Amino acid sequence: MKRARYGLMMLAVLAVWTAAGYGETLTVAKSGKQPRVAIAPNGTICVVFGRGIEIYGSTSTNGGETYSEPAKVGEAPKLMCGVRRGPQVAATRDALVVTAIGEAGNIVCRRSEDWGRTWSDGAKVNDQDRSAREGLHAICAGAQNDVFAAWLDLRDNKTKLFGSLSKDGGKTWSKNTLIYESPGGTICQCCQPSVASDRKGTYYAMWRNALTGNRDMWMATSSDGKTFQRPQKLGAGSWPLEMCPMDGGAVAAGAGGKAVTVWRRDKQVYSCVSGAKEIAIGEGSQPQLAVTKDGVFKVWQQKGEVFCLRPGASAAVALGHGGYASVASDPAGSGPVIAVWEDHGGIVGAVVER
Numbered sequence: 597m598k599r600a601r602y603g604l605m606m607l608a609v610l611a612v613w614t615a616a617g618y619g620e621t622l623t624v625a626k627s628g629k630q631p632r633v634a635i636a637p638n639g640t641i642c643v644v645f646g647r648g649i650e651i652y653g654s655t656s657t658n659g660g661e662t663y664s665e666p667a668k669v670g671e672a673p674k675l676m677c678g679v680r681r682g683p684q685v686a687a688t689r690d691a692l693v694v695t696a697i698g699e700a701g702n703i704v705c706r707r708s709e710d711w712g713r714t715w716s717d718g719a720k721v722n723d724q725d726r727s728a729r730e731g732l733h734a735i736c737a738g739a740q741n742d743v744f745a746a747w748l749d750l751r752d753n754k755t756k757l758f759g760s761l762s763k764d765g766g767k768t769w770s771k772n773t774l775i776y777e778s779p780g781g782t783i784c785q786c787c788q789p790s791v792a793s794d795r796k797g798t799y800y801a802m803w804r805n806a807l808t809g810n811r812d813m814w815m816a817t818s819s820d821g822k823t824f825q826r827p828q829k830l831g832a833g834s835w836p837l838e839m840c841p842m843d844g845g846a847v848a849a850g851a852g853g854k855a856v857t858v859w860r861r862d863k864q865v866y867s868c869v870s871g872a873k874e875i876a877i878g879e880g881s882q883p884q885l886a887v888t889k890d891g892v893f894k895v896w897q898q899k900g901e902v903f904c905l906r907p908g909a910s911a912a913v914a915l916g917h918g919g920y921a922s923v924a925s926d927p928a929g930s931g932p933v934i935a936v937w938e939d940h941g942g943i944v945g946a947v948v949e950r
Contacts, residue, residue, distance in 0.1 A: 630682030646677035672698030676731030701729025718766035738793035761821035787844035794849035831874035
């Protein structure tokens with residue numbers, strides 16, 4: 597009888613680590629760095645992260661209550677993984693697409709058409725060798741099987757923002773496009789850019805600029821993923837700063853054809869809709885966001901904790917210990933909101949909203 601009771605107790609303990617209810621955290625992987633999460637149109641949740649030179653992925657088909665055992669996606673010699681460098685993931689209609697950068701300075705692509713069970717090679721994203729050697733990039737899913745990528749590019753030894761569009765879920769990538777070249781000679785050299793799409797063909801690219809002594813956020817929009825309109829500075833204020841803060845923020849497609857952004861200036865996290873004044877939402881760093889029909893979910897880190905501000909809430913709540921969070925919502929805006937982050941050398945996650 598004692599053995600039976602002990603067995604039941606152990607099963608209960610294991611259940612805490614393998615299943616999570618609303619607002620509870622669970623372990624996605626016992627070891628890993630720099631997680632990213634995306635949700636496919638069919639509801640599959642995919643979390644990717646780095647572990648040494650290897651890239652791993654874990655999936656959930658029940659809204660983030662449980663995750664599969666992490667499976668190897670691929671590897672990149674001396675995988676760049678830390679301070680927002682690391683594997684990126686996008687989920688299209690027919691495939692999961694993962695990109696990463698290693699010591700070769702190229703953006704390599706892996707893709708899965710069976711939702712994470714097996715992975716195959718896609719094409720290299722940057723069309724000039726070693727031009728992505730800074731290691732900072734981002735990808736997003738667009739309409740159908742479109743995937744857009746943007747990265748800090750050093751093809752002429754000045755940091756510029758380049759992009760490329762795949763129309764076939766990462767099998768091939770377009771000729772690289774110059775999104776932005778700063779008149780100051782370089783954009784911020786160590787802040788990750790971010791990209792988003794409204795899945796109707798409009799793409800948004802956001803980056804931190806280095807212009808006239810300020811490190812402010814800028815954004816450009818494209819209707820085809822190849823030609824970008826004149827960029828605009830985000831927010832009314834500026835951040836006089838000579839060094840890179842290594843904090844690039846995030847952008848997402850919002851209502852009415854407007855982009856929603858979240859980013860850091862000095863010790864404050866701000867949010868703004870394109871063309872509007874910024875709003876301070878709290879102290880912290882490394883903010884990310886996800887948009888649903890109910891509004892915008894914002895997450896960031898402060899003093900070793902990950903916080904979330906839900907739509908309509910007057911104050912943020914702590915999700916748990918850790919940092920470098922990633923958050924994603926269902927593409928239709930009606931499914932779950934999932935957050936994942938680093939914690940004590942592993943990857944944890946939570947269902948922020950059902």
